[in-house]
Amino acid sequence: MTQNKTIKEGRVGAANKQLILSAAEKEFAKNGLKGTRIQQVADRAGLPKTNVLYYFKTKENLYLAVLEQILDLWNSVFDQATSTDDPAEVLARYISEKMEFSLTRPESSKIFALEIINGAPNLGGFFKERHVTWTEGRVAVVNEWIAQGKLKTDDAEFLLFHIWACCQHYADFAAQITHLQGKEMGRVEYDRATKALIGLILTGCGLVVPDSYK
Amino acid sequence: MTQNKTIKEGRVGAANKQLILSAAEKEFAKNGLKGTRIQQVADRAGLPKTNVLYYFKTKENLYLAVLEQILDLWNSVFDQATSTDDPAEVLARYISEKMEFSLTRPESSKIFALEIINGAPNLGGFFKERHVTWTEGRVAVVNEWIAQGKLKTDDAEFLLFHIWACCQHYADFAAQITHLQGKEMGRVEYDRATKALIGLILTGCGLVVPDSYK
DNA sequence: ATAAAACCTGACTAATCGGTCAACTTATTT
DNA sequence: AAATAAGTTGACCGATTAGTCAGGTTTTAT
Numbered sequence: 001m002t003q004n005k006t007i008k009e010g011r012v013g014a015a016n017k018q019l020i021l022s023a024a025e026k027e028f029a030k031n032g033l034k035g036t037r038i039q040q041v042a043d044r045a046g047l048p049k050t051n052v053l054y055y056f057k058t059k060e061n062l063y064l065a066v067l068e069q070i071l072d073l074w075n076s077v078f079d080q081a082t083s084t085d086d087p088a089e090v091l092a093r094y095i096s097e098k099m100e101f102s103l104t105r106p107e108s109s110k111i112f113a114l115e116i117i118n119g120a121p122n123l124g125g126f127f128k129e130r131h132v133t134w135t136e137g138r139v140a141v142v143n144e145w146i147a148q149g150k151l152k153t154d155d156a157e158f159l160l161f162h163i164w165a166c167c168q169h170y171a172d173f174a175a176q177i178t179h180l181q182g183k184e185m186g187r188v189e190y191d192r193a194t195k196a197l198i199g200l201i202l203t204g205c206g207l208v209v210p211d212s213y214k
Numbered sequence: 215m216t217q218n219k220t221i222k223e224g225r226v227g228a229a230n231k232q233l234i235l236s237a238a239e240k241e242f243a244k245n246g247l248k249g250t251r252i253q254q255v256a257d258r259a260g261l262p263k264t265n266v267l268y269y270f271k272t273k274e275n276l277y278l279a280v281l282e283q284i285l286d287l288w289n290s291v292f293d294q295a296t297s298t299d300d301p302a303e304v305l306a307r308y309i310s311e312k313m314e315f316s317l318t319r320p321e322s323s324k325i326f327a328l329e330i331i332n333g334a335p336n337l338g339g340f341f342k343e344r345h346v347t348w349t350e351g352r353v354a355v356v357n358e359w360i361a362q363g364k365l366k367t368d369d370a371e372f373l374l375f376h377i378w379a380c381c382q383h384y385a386d387f388a389a390q391i392t393h394l395q396g397k398e399m400g401r402v403e404y405d406r407a408t409k410a411l412i413g414l415i416l417t418g419c420g421l422v423v424p425d426s427y428k
Numbered sequence: 429a430t431a432a433a434a435c436c437t438g439a440c441t442a443a444t445c446g447g448t449c450a451a452c453t454t455a456t457t458t
Numbered sequence: 459a460a461a462t463a464a465g466t467t468g469a470c471c472g473a474t475t476a477g478t479c480a481g482g483t484t485t486t487a488t
Contacts (some may be wrong), residue, residue, distance in 0.1 A: 120470055
C-alpha cells in the first residue's frame with residue numbers, strides 16, 4: 001500500500017492533479033493568488049470546480065502546491081562550482097541556464113516574482129534558509145575568485161542580484177518587451193539577449209567571454 | 215469657475231484625494247489591484263470607505279489614478295541626451311537616478327511591475343506609444359555612440375533592458391534582498407549597490423567609470 | 429445672509445466566490 | 459462478486475465586498 005501525505009492518496013487521479021497544477025500555474029501567473037478564481041483554474045483544466053477542490057481542499061493549498069513545484073526547479077550548474085573552476089565558464093553557463101528558464105518557464109518566474117513583491121508571505125522558512133545558505137556559498141566562491149585575481153567586482157552579492165534581475169526580467173516583463181519590440185521574443189531573440197547579457201556581465205567583471213558563448 | 219474632468223471638481227478636498235492616493239499606492243503595491251480592499255485603503259488614509267468612493271467612484275478608477283501619478287515620474291536625464299554627450303556620464307547618471315527612484319519610491323516600482331506581469335491591461339495606449347518613442351530615441355543615441363567607437367555592446371535595446379532590470383530589482387525584490395542580507399537596504403547600501411552596478415554596466419560596455427561615480 | 433455646490437457617512441444591497449455536502453459512479457482489493 | 463475506497467459533480471450556503479443611496483454638514487460664491 002502506498003503512503004499518503006495527509007489523509008488520502010492518489011492513484012489514477014495523479015494525472016488530474018498535474019493537469020490542475022499546470023492550469024493553476026498559468027492562472028496564478030496572470031492574476032496572482034487573490035486575483036485567481038478557482039473556477040478559472042477549473043475551466044482551463046476542463047474540470048468542474050468541485051473536482052479541483054477535491055484534490056487541493058483550498059485555493060491557498062493549490063497555490064502552495066504550485067509554488068513548491070516551482071521551487072523544486074531552483075537548481076543550477078553554479079550549485080557545485082568551486083573556486084578552482086573557471087569563472088567565465090561558470091557564469092556564462094549560469095546565465096544561459098537562467099535565461100533558458102525564463103524562456104521555457106515564464107509563468108514560474110512570474111509567480112515567484114509576484115510572491116516576492118507581495119513580501120513572500122507564502123515562502124516557507126525551509127526555502128528561505130536554503131536560499132540564504134546557497135547564496136552565502138556562491139558569494140564565497142566569487143570572493144575566492146576575486147582574491148585569486150580572476151575576477152573583478154565591487155561586491156559578489158550585488159553581482160548575483162544583477163544576474164538574477166536581468167534574467168528574470170525577460171520573463172517577468174515580457175509584456176513590456178513584446179510591446180517595445182513589436183513581437184514576442186522567441187528562441188532566436190533569447191539567444192541574442194543571452195549573448196548580450198553574458199558579454200555585459202563577464203566584460204563588466206573583467207572576464208573574457210568563452211568562444212562557445214560568443 | 216474651474217473646469218472638471220468628468221462631472222465634479224475638487225477644492226479643499228484635493229488634500230484628501232492626495233491622502234487617499236498615497237494610501238492606495240501602498241496597498242496596491244502590497245496586494246495588487248484584485249487583492250486590495252477599498253476598506254484597507256480607507257483605513258490607512260483614516261477615512262470611511264464611502265469617502266474614498268466619493269472621490270474615486272470605483273476601485274479601478276482609484277487604481278488608474280495611482281498608475282497615472284506613477285507614470286508622471288518617468289522622466290530622467292537620459293531624456294535629453296544626444297550622441298555628443300559623454301556616454302559614461304549619461305549612463306552613470308541615468309543608473310543613479312533609477313536607483314534613487316527604487317530607494318525613494320519602491321511602491322511605485324512594485325505597482326508598475328505588477329501591472330506589467332499581469333500583461334499591462336491598464337496601461338493606456340498613450341503611455342505605451344510614448345514609451346516606444348522614448349526607447350527608440352534612446353536606442354538611436356546609443357547606436358550613435360557605438361558607431362563613434364565610444365561604447366561597445368551587442369545590442370542597445372538589450373542594454374536598456376538590463377539597466378532597467380537591475381535598478382527595478384532593488385525595489386521589486388526588496389523582500390528577498392532584505393532576507394538575504396539580514397537587514398533592509400538603507401541609503402548606505404543603496405550607494406554601494408549603485409556604484410557596483412555602474413561599475414558593472416560601464417565596464418561591460420568598455421567605458422571608464424567617471425571619478426564622481428567611483 | 430443665503431443659496432448652491434462640495435463634502436461626508438451610516439445603512440443597505442446585489443453579486444461574487446470559496447468552500448461544503450450528499451448522492452453518485454468508477455476503480456481496486458480480496 | 460462484493461465490499462470498500464477513490465473519484466465525480468450539481469446544488470447549495472455563508473461570508474465578503476464593491477458600490478448605492480439618502481440624508482446630513484461644511485464650504486464657497488454672490
